[in-house]
Amino acid sequence: MTTLGIYLRLSRESADSASLDTQRAAAHRWLEAHGYDPSDAVEYLDAGVSGTKPLEDRKAMSGLMADRPSVVVAWKLDRFARSVSEFLRLVAWAEAHGVALATADNSIDTTTPTGRMAAMVLSALAEWERNMIASRITDGHSTRRSQGRWSSGRPPFGxxxxxxxxxxxxxxxxxxxxxxxxxxxxxxxxxxxxxxxxxxxxxxxxxxxxxxxxxxxxxxxxxxxxxxxxxxxxxxxxxxxxxxxxxxxxxxxxxxxxxxGADRAPRRATPMCSDIAQCYRCKGRLNGGTSDKGVPLYRCKAGHVTIYAETLDRRVEKEFLAAFGTYAETVVRLDGGNDLSAELLEAKEQAERLAARMATAGPLMLGTLESLAQDLEDTYARLRDAHDPDVREVQVATGQTMAEAWEAYDASARSRLLSGMGLRVTLHPKQEADRLTVSWGPKPEGAAEDALKDIAWQEAS
Missing domain, CATH: 3.90.1750.20 (Putative Large Serine Recombinase; Chain B, Domain 2)
Known part of the structure; x- marks a missing residue:
């Protein structure tokens, strides 16, 4: 049976004040002072292990308890445990197996009744101190939140x-x-x-x-x-x-x-003109597919016509750039109106919280809460009177041409753009000299200027 044991524990590798060298040197001094040879001692090291962790969940501590040395010394009491329950379990185990526990700072020595009592008191004080620190931290965060202050950590984005x-x-x-x-x-x-x-x-x-x-x-x-x-x-x-x-x-x-899925963007694998191009015969949409050699195709679901995807896409791109490449890219912005929908929703949420408080409030608080309820009713009435959600859409230029924007768009963005501009592509049989008919916007009665007005593109200056 091992005669002497030195228990070393370190929660973090960077804990300089409780370094392994510090703990080891103090344990050696204690052994020498009590007539033991430190070279006879076996070290049990738990690195990166919290003192609140159960004894049996620490690898070195489990080994120590299995070896049952006659004397075990640690640097300080908190190296053994940081909770009363775990330390008392260690003391009970030591008494049952005739093992003496000691610390290098002489705060405990369980070979005597006085030492055992002192060990329990010190352990209780250590746990009390840890709980008080945790409580102060929690109270501090709560106070800072109530004052609108930032508690700790990195600020949120923005x-x-x-x-x-x-x-x-x-x-x-x-x-x-x-x-x-x-x-x-x-x-x-x-x-x-x-x-x-x-x-x-x-x-x-x-x-x-x-x-x-x-x-x-x-x-x-x-x-x-x-x-x-x-x-x-x-x-x-x-x-x-x-x-x-x-x-x-x-x-x-x-x-x-x-x-x-109410406004789901097309999948990346979906061809650019899928759901836009149609068959001349059945008017059905052309779906994506591949040839026997794996070449991307557009094909009619009924099998009437088929064309290489690259051929159709290049034709559409060429005609798009020729017709609209010099025009300015614009985005839709809302202008005018006074949409207070969100503010009205926030007021309703506040009313729900107020109703919950009033349901459990006593006579002392009820008057104050009723006053708040009246203020909230007045606020909601003002918001409702000012609520005028009618707005108009305004096209705002982004500063680049449609040709420049086209180069930056991926296939799904190009597809959405073409669809929004009313692109229609009709695929004719192979016998036709030109198999593709490309049109933009409303076909009948719609001149080019009307189509451009409908899609709200502005010519670049």
Whole structure:
């Protein structure tokens, strides 16, 4: 049976104040002072292991308990355990197997009744101190949240940390906020979550979580709940909003459309003119496919006509650039109106929280809550009176020509563009000199100028 044991434990490799060398040297001094030869001692090392971990879940401690040395020394009590329950289990095991526990700082020595009592008291104090520290940290975070201050960690995308009056607050990061607005505008105007995430430099899950949270409204959640004032109703404003409530609601509606397939973009593998080109005979849409040699094709589902995809796509691209390449790319922006739908929704959510509070409030608080309810009713009435959602769509030039934009678009974006411009391609049989008929916009009575007006392209200056 092993006579002497030295137990070493380190929670983190960088814990310099409790380094292995420090622990080992102190244990050797204790052994020498008590007439033992340190060279006879066996070391049991648990590196990267918390003192709160159960004894049997620590590899070295399990080995020590299996070997049952007659004397085990550690640097300090917290090397053995940081909870009363685990330390008491160790003491009980030691007593049952005749093992003496000691620390190099002489805080415990279980060979005597006094030493055993002191060990239990010190262990209880260590656990109490740890719980008090955890409680202070939790209370501190709660206080900072209630004051609209930033607790800790990196600021969310779109914001930066600003120190005022000795405390940390969130302020808008102009560059990141502009990027977020551009990405949101692109998403609402037909892009996808994945594509707009790349614009921000965030991963898709990070960008998705940000859009689903109230962060860009300058608000926060804690444990899944919106952080509110002491009344539990009004949200705490941690920072100026980057997006208006209506903008954030439009983003979430767009994300819902994408998730449910209501506005799903064509798959990358889908040919550019799929669902746009049709058969001359049956008027059915041409689907994508491949030849026996794997060459991409467009083919009529009924088998009337077939053409190489590259041939049709190049013809459409050539005619598009010839007709519209010099025109300016534009995006749709909403102008006019006063859409307060999101603000009305937020007021309803506040009313729901207020109703929940009133359902459990006593007589002392009921009067205050009723006053808040009246204020909320007045606010909702003002919003409803000012709500005028009628808006007009305005085409805003992006600064590049359609030819330049075409080069930057992928196949799915080109397909959406062509579809939005009313492209119609008809495929004729092989006997025809020109198998392809390409038209844009409404065919009958629609002159070129009318078609361009309908799709709202403006000629580049």
């Amino acid at each position: 914001y930066r940390i600003e120190r005022r009056d000795g405390a940390a607050y969130l302020a808008i990061d102009d560059n990141q906020a502009a990027t977020a607005r551009d990405a949101v505008n692109a998403l609402v105007n037909g892009s996808t979550v994945a594509a707009t995430a790349r614009m921000t430099g965030l991963s898709e899950p990070q960008w998705r979580r940000l859009l689903k949270s109230p962060t860009l409204r300058g608000q926060r959640t804690h444990k899944g709940e919106l952080v509110c004032e002491a009344d539990g109703i009004m949200p705490i404003q941690f920072a100026p909003p980057i997006l208006a409530a209506a903008e954030l609601m439009a983003v979430r509606e767009r994300m819902l459309d994408l998730a449910t």
